[in-house]
Amino acid sequence: MPKMNMIHAVRSGLEVMLERDPSVCVFGEDVGYFGGVFRATQGLQSKFGPRRVFDTPLAEGGIIAIAIGMGINGLRPVPEIQFSDYIFPAFDQITNELAKLRYRSGGEWSAPVTIRTPCGGGIRGGLFHSQSPEAYFTHTPGLCVVMPSNPHDAKGLLISSIESDDPVVFFEPKRLYRGPFDGNPEHVPPWRDQPTAEVPDGYYSTPLGKAAIVRGGEEVTVVTWGTMVHVARAAIDESGVDAELIDLRTLAPLDLPTITTSVEKTGRCVVVHEAPRTCGFGAEIVALLQQHCFWSLEAPIGRVTGWDTPFPHAQEWQYMPSRERINRAVRSALAA
């Protein structure tokens, strides 16, 4: 089976869907001729032509608005927002229009748009190339919010997203594009040594709304998504704790049973995410767990998150949750 990094896997998912479904079209800033600043659409314009894979003007609000119009009128658009930090000019189109179209028209109209957008830190990108804005979108009814953490899931979830009749915001943790960053910026291993880098060339799908148990364990549950899956895994490996690691993969709709089953078993839980803490998606998980698993809990649920500050340039590694911070939270959960 071919080995792919996350960029290859995303490109392969787009290619499969462009081939299978003539209504799929791919566009965004620098997406066409150049193939995207992260190269996720490289070669697609020359293969499928400029009417299916094309460059747009530099205007995120416009990109999403035309995607909605195309989606309303029979196409299945996959626009790219070059960095999720730049998604906000499109916020009105996404949250007021795309998310509410089906509801406001009593089910008459909808737009099957999949918005791909790189997110997250760890690339020395400072305030405006590092954000993890998933919670703005999980807070908006009507949107699916997806964030894969490995090549196999990236392709399978992207295909499911494109096939979904509901709009999807598909976050790609850019720190993971070329290797499973595990918290050590000095050494990012390549994807090729990872089992999840084995990605079929052809069509397959990974269901939306299903979390993955990355590592089974009995003592504590660690719930996370995106880049932090790998940092948490390394932290658990270092700690020797028998932790169960859950990769949510889809944040909305949330796979609550997988989390509650695990926490009922372990009685302890730590939630980890890169985004700032206050009103981060972790808060929702903690609230759901106290409601559903209250009588199973042996310790307060821990949260390891980015701090409630903008994402700084010079202090990137103090800002992003580290293995040490995750381990400390896991040990606290066990000690309580």
Next chain:
Amino acid sequence: MDGCMTNYSPLVGTARSSLRSAETDLKDPLPLVLHVPTAPHRPGDSPRFEPFPDQPGDLPKPDTLSPFDLLHNHAIGMIRVLGADGAAAGPWDPQLSPQQLRSGLEMMMRARCLDVRMIGMQRQGRLSFYLSSKGEEAVAVAGAMPYSTRDILFPSYRQPGTLLVRGMPLLAMMCHSISNRHDNVKGRQMPLHYSWKAGNVVSISSPVGTQLPQAVGAAMAFACRGERSVAAAWIGDGTSSQGDFHHAINFASVFLPPCILHVVNNQWAISTHCQQATGGTAFALRAEAYSLPGLRVDGNDFLAVFAVEQWAIERARRGGGPTLIELVTYRREAHSTSDDPTQYRPADEGNGWPGGDPIDRLKIHLIQRGEWSEEAHQSLDAALDQEVVASLAHAESFGSLASGLGHSPSTMFDDVYTNLPDHLRNQLREMQIETAKDEPGNSILPFVGKDRRAAG
């Protein structure tokens, strides 16, 4: 649509049209396909540029309170002063003294030296990132020199020359780009995202175009106070697609505050050529639709840029309101150090640019006037390079990617709000406790041992 209405059922209906037009009735139909424009040149093509539309002297210089429609030809043509022979001609010649011209030349050369050295630094891993502004020095320098220090400027990230003009010391600029402990923005931003309040230059952010309508607001504040000061902002050709461009020019046309909006048309927005960004690449002409004057200028012609800015500033100070200026130039280098332009444009495309190089053109002009020499130029260039190299060494002594940037992590929590709120105070404490326990022997501050990791 009467037919549609009468046939409409309140429960189930289908749209019906009374119009009988069918495709066969259309007169001379063109093929109906999705039009997807492309760039004029791609790798492998031989680049060919049209010559500039006007010669120096072709366009008159109207009074600065002229009605906007008197400037139609200025919006579709091109204001120029320096001819191919290096001589200045026409009513737009700002008649600067040799000393002013030499100081402009020096500023452009300093900006170029800085650019070359910073790109080199990035390649050596001593900067996280950089964006070259090579070839656009006249936009940054002549574009800023005519402003008074009480005017407020909102530059984009590709004009460090503007910061030099506004008095930001080289050392401070470097400390910022390195992100070390003497960075006046405290290591928060990527390189080139300057802020220089002492020079009335507003903090630069990465989201493009956001500053343009903000400049309109700043100008409205001047107008509210009856102050004859000007707010100016610069964006690129690609950014003119953003809603913020349209917000800016529309609000400017409604409230007529003393603001000057610039589109630096350097042809390329990363890989996207300006012909792919808009159906009408005369960006200055957009002003007319808003009843504002638009001026299109050769952005590599120091004298023309200076004169156009002077004109717009005078108009604004006299109470004549906003001007849109398009500076036609060429992005000589990659978009950034993360970009490889040979993937999407011919490597030699810039060699055919009809605007040439702004430094060479001003140099030739000064030499022709007997006010400069090749030798003086070379020795100034060497002196500036020494100045830049010395500043760099000095800047790195305050922290570098190799030796550590020298910030206390606790400063991360400053400036989120005016005062540190309780929840951030708690998070700061949490971070200090964690770090202290994880690295025994370290005092809680200043986390020197961890700073090394920022180099990754």
